[in-house]
Amino acid sequence: MASNKERRIESTSDAGLEADPIAFKVMTEIDMIASMATTVFERLLPENLTSAQFGVLNRLARLGMKETVSELAVAFMVAQPTMSSTVKKLVAKRFVTMRVSKTDGRVKHVAITKRGLACRERTVQSLSPLYAMYEAMADKLEWAPMLMQLNTLRHYLETEVYGQDSAE
Amino acid sequence: MASNKERRIESTSDAGLEADPIAFKVMTEIDMIASMATTVFERLLPENLTSAQFGVLNRLARLGMKETVSELAVAFMVAQPTMSSTVKKLVAKRFVTMRVSKTDGRVKHVAITKRGLACRERTVQSLSPLYAMYEAMADKLEWAPMLMQLNTLRHYLETEVYGQDSAE
DNA sequence: ATAAAATATATAGATATCTATGTAAATAAT
């Protein structure tokens, strides 16, 4: 919800204020976690990579295929001009190439380069403290059930945001 | 983590790609949920309120007290100049006042006005579809256990981000 | 009492995002 991303500086340790329905408290926690996890993550990124840039690099590396700007925008839930901008930065760093499709002159395929793959590898390495951190939490946290619940919640929201079951 | 806020447009319904450790998948879900929940939330905000502005208004209304710019910045986990900017907008709309403290000339107290309170009330009303939506989800979602797990996760991250137990 | 350090806020500049719109190419309609 963003608006409720409110740390309690009062006495207890709940997020959100008393009057919030529990769903709002959950959303407040989720906002705060997203924000802090992003902070932790970005601190570890090398070579002036932004998290948006690494996201694209990582996706192209793992899928092992090129994708169009629009496909990437959908995949990362950002506006198309936002993804155009991110890809532009990656092109400037020579981590990806953009080439007009041979079969459709409107489309541009984004493909990762060798330099990009190498950078992605280095970055994954430098993220190792993250793995350690999350493993350390596994004592106290049940990741699997949490994932299931969050997945359910996400699907509800996707329907809400993108209309009737836009999720494949 | 932001960088992994990646919708699968492939066949399954998991977030994140196969190779991710489960903690990364959880973080990916959390990012996506935060993003979509914010979208849903902002669509409902009236009077050109941003979620940041409503957050401050709502907090001041519920706490029933004035707070300083720095206190608000800490509460919402944003940089101090960011909160200065948000408060400035609220002052322009005459929803809050800023007054230099009588006991400390550096400090400015932010207090909600009657106009601000009224606006907050209207906004809470216009958010009613949100309550309905979250209630509708309660069939399939266990809000309470989820809240507990997320709370634990948040505390881990607070320690990580702000150093040893900055959380009161 | 004066000078130095710390604190609260504001300002400046940079960046990432958004919406609206422009441009070029492909598809559909006539």
Place this chain on the structure above:
DNA sequence: ATTATTTACATAGATATCTATATATTTTAT
């Protein structure tokens, strides 16, 4: 076939955020 519509990407302008720094005030040290 031509024209209109749709689609994919780029550009422009607005906004919210951040970091770095300036300014004013208070507190601390000498």
